[in-house]
Amino acid sequence: xxxxxxxxxxxxxxxLVIRYAALIILGLIFFNRASASPMQYDxxxxxxxxxxxxxxxxxxxxxxxxxNMLKEDLFESSGYLTFTLPKSERSILFAKNFLLFVQLFLxxxxxxxxxxxxxxxxxxxxxxxxxxxxxxxxxxxILFVLTAFFNFVLMVQFSLTLTRTLLYRNKYSGIIxxxxxxxxxxxxxxxxxxxxxxxxxxxxxxIGTSSASNIDLLSGGYTAVFLNxxxxxxxxxxxxxxxxxxxxx
Amino acid sequence: xxxILTTKQxxxxxxxxxxxEKVDIxxxxxxxxxxxxxNGGGKSTLLKLAAGLLKPSGGEITIDNKNPGVYTKSIxxxxxxxxxxxKWMKIRDxxxxxxxxxxxxxxxRARKSIEFMKLEEKEKITSLSKGMLGRLKLALAxxxxxxxxxxxxxxxxIDPVSREKIITSILDAFNKKSTIIICSHLxxxxxxxxxxxxxxxxxxxxxxxxxxxxxxxxGISIDRLYQEVFQ
Amino acid sequence: xxxxxCSPIYLQIIDNIKQDVVMGKLKTGQKMPSVRELAGKIxxxxxxxxxxxxxxxxxxxxxxxxxxxxxxxDEEKIIKLLEEEISDKIIQEFINxxxxxxxxxxxxxxxxxxxx
Numbered sequence: 001x002x003x004x005x006x007x008x009x010x011x012x013x014x015x016l017v018i019r020y021a022a023l024i025i026l027g028l029i030f031f032n033r034a035s036a037s038p039m040q041y042d043x044x045x046x047x048x049x050x051x052x053x054x055x056x057x058x059x060x061x062x063x064x065x066x067x068n069m070l071k072e073d074l075f076e077s078s079g080y081l082t083f084t085l086p087k088s089e090r091s092i093l094f095a096k097n098f099l100l101f102v103q104l105f106l107x108x109x110x111x112x113x114x115x116x117x118x119x120x121x122x123x124x125x126x127x128x129x130x131x132x133x134x135x136x137x138x139x140x141x142i143l144f145v146l147t148a149f150f151n152f153v154l155m156v157q158f159s160l161t162l163t164r165t166l167l168y169r170n171k172y173s174g175i176i177x178x179x180x181x182x183x184x185x186x187x188x189x190x191x192x193x194x195x196x197x198x199x200x201x202x203x204x205x206x207i208g209t210s211s212a213s214n215i216d217l218l219s220g221g222y223t224a225v226f227l228n229x230x231x232x233x234x235x236x237x238x239x240x241x242x243x244x245x246x247x248x249x
Numbered sequence: 250x251x252x253i254l255t256t257k258q259x260x261x262x263x264x265x266x267x268x269x270e271k272v273d274i275x276x277x278x279x280x281x282x283x284x285x286x287x288n289g290g291g292k293s294t295l296l297k298l299a300a301g302l303l304k305p306s307g308g309e310i311t312i313d314n315k316n317p318g319v320y321t322k323s324i325x326x327x328x329x330x331x332x333x334x335x336k337w338m339k340i341r342d343x344x345x346x347x348x349x350x351x352x353x354x355x356x357x358r359a360r361k362s363i364e365f366m367k368l369e370e371k372e373k374i375t376s377l378s379k380g381m382l383g384r385l386k387l388a389l390a391x392x393x394x395x396x397x398x399x400x401x402x403x404x405x406x407i408d409p410v411s412r413e414k415i416i417t418s419i420l421d422a423f424n425k426k427s428t429i430i431i432c433s434h435l436x437x438x439x440x441x442x443x444x445x446x447x448x449x450x451x452x453x454x455x456x457x458x459x460x461x462x463x464x465x466x467x468g469i470s471i472d473r474l475y476q477e478v479f480q
Numbered sequence: 481x482x483x484x485x486c487s488p489i490y491l492q493i494i495d496n497i498k499q500d501v502v503m504g505k506l507k508t509g510q511k512m513p514s515v516r517e518l519a520g521k522i523x524x525x526x527x528x529x530x531x532x533x534x535x536x537x538x539x540x541x542x543x544x545x546x547x548x549x550x551x552x553x554d555e556e557k558i559i560k561l562l563e564e565e566i567s568d569k570i571i572q573e574f575i576n577x578x579x580x581x582x583x584x585x586x587x588x589x590x591x592x593x594x595x596x
Contacts, residue, residue: 003349003350006349007346007349011335011337011338012337077329077331077332077333078333078334078335078336079333080302080327080329080331080333081333081334081335083301083302084300084301084302084322084325084327085322085350086319086320086322086323086350086351087319087350088319168263168264245304246304247304248263248302248303248304249297249302249303279527280527281525281527413523416523417520417523420516420519420520420523420526421520423525423526437485440485441485441489441523441524441525441528442523442524442525443525444525444527444528460525461488461489461490461528461531464485464486464487464488464489465487465488468486468487469486470484470485470486471485472485473486
């Protein structure tokens with residue numbers, strides 16, 4: 001697995017460095033601009049907004065790259081090299097997704113750090129009021145978003161792998177994998193999260209009537225993260241199973 | 250008798266197409282085999298099944314008495330027809346890659362082979378011509394001390410000078426502990442290398458035998474025999 | 481070394497070597513190239529070369545010195561036998577060829593006398 005990971009990093013190390021360096025450097029530049037103009041909330045907001053955009057762009061790049069890591073081995077002739085290596089398909093998949101996970105974590109770390117720094121420039125009362133209005137448990141929410149996007153990639157990987165398994169070399173592969181993805185998303189939305197989302201809604205309503213305790217809400221948030229993790233394991237295992245036993249390269 | 254590769258009633262279907270139909274083959278160690286036949290006849294399919302890239306639809310295939318998997322991939326050196334290199338690689342990267350993943354990779358031999366094939370380590374994969382890629386693939390595949398070499402059309406798209414180099418490389422790699430299986434329709438150039446041949450067409454073996462035996466019995470070259478059989 | 485792919489290669493190589501011995505291209509007692517060397521030189525399967533050497537050894541045309549390699553015999557009597565064998569073969573082929581064209585054996589003798 002280490003060797004696999006080594007090459008997943010090595011082949012794109014320059015891009016990785018550029019990506020995070022840009023995020024950090026631009027973050028610092030915008031933060032400087034913001035902190036140099038205290039009390040000028042429009043400038044601070046503008047800098048914050050710009051950093052937010054950069055952050056989203058980097059995030060999108062990480063996600064797309066995560067999908068491509070598997071897609072190229074499934075649909076291009078480099079698959080002949082990858083899948084004849086004396087490594088289990090599971091570890092090949094794991095190496096790719098481990099890198100994805102590490103990147104998401106790094107991105108989150110940097111973005112949240114800067115986010116916090118920016119927020120401190122804003123007047124404290126306004127921030128607290130803002131946070132109270134949203135009523136969002138922060139850490140579970142962040143984890144939920146991260147794990148949700150990680151799942152997004154895993155779901156796409158599964159869709160692509162399933163398509164490749166069912167249709168050995170077909171020009172409609174792209175459309176079909178998109179179709180499979182949306183089908184899965186729909187099923188998960190309704191049968192997996194559905195019941196659980198209702199629970200969250202309940203929790204919010206109860207807070208509105210200020211009867212629910214903080215602990216309930218927090219556990220609600222972390223439950224979502226837990227569900228995501230389970231889902232991630234399911235998709236990873238399913239994709240690995242197809243790669244090991246069913247797929248024809 | 251110890252066989253390095255065995256198939257029992259091996260079948261492979263793609264939708265309606267029968268790529269291989271109940272094929273039985275036994276491959277001995279220390280020999281060079283030729284699997285000959287027209288395109289689409291099943292040659293590549295058989296090699297890919299041995300390489301572990303395809304899964305059998307029916308029957309079984311074993312390499313060194315094991316089903317295709319991590320172990321067999323470590324003792325099998327597969328040379329596909331396609332260009333399977335990662336686009337980001339330079340030749341040097343490819344050498345290191347093989348060294349990192351394959352314990353049986355001989356770096357010294359690989360470097361000499363690269364030189365012999367008139368290639369330079371600093372060249373990018375994306376800048377290589379089809380012929381250069383063919384030579385590179387072969388140099389790498391044969392620099393592994395594998396138990397089974399699967400060469401799928403190694404001479405396709407290769408100029409005459411390189412062709413001789415490739416044949417020399419194949420002979421150099423040969424040893425009593427290894428087996429080489431070559432698929433090619435350029436029979437004329439490789440038939441002197443072959444111990445045993447299989448003629449594979451429409452997923453079935455229609456003729457098999459020792460090369461010298463077939464020459465003796467039929468009084469013609471394997472090349473000529475192929476033309477007669479496949480008109 | 482010349483041979484074609486239309487008849488067993490190992491037999492052709494054996495013939496070639498025998499001819500080379502008779503013609504003096506290969507010196508008696510000379511060390512023969514190893515199986516790999518010869519295989520690489522004429523681009524032939526090493527197993528075929530192995531078979532060649534086994535046959536030559538069986539006919540006592542070559543012998544193996546343990547750890548040192550294969551050598552051509554230097555026994556006069558064997559070389560003489562080879563000469564006879566080769567010339568017999570050529571003559572037989574010639575006669576067969578001529579018979580096929582319609583020349584009787586008496587005619588062949590007459591033609592030969594004139595020719596030579």
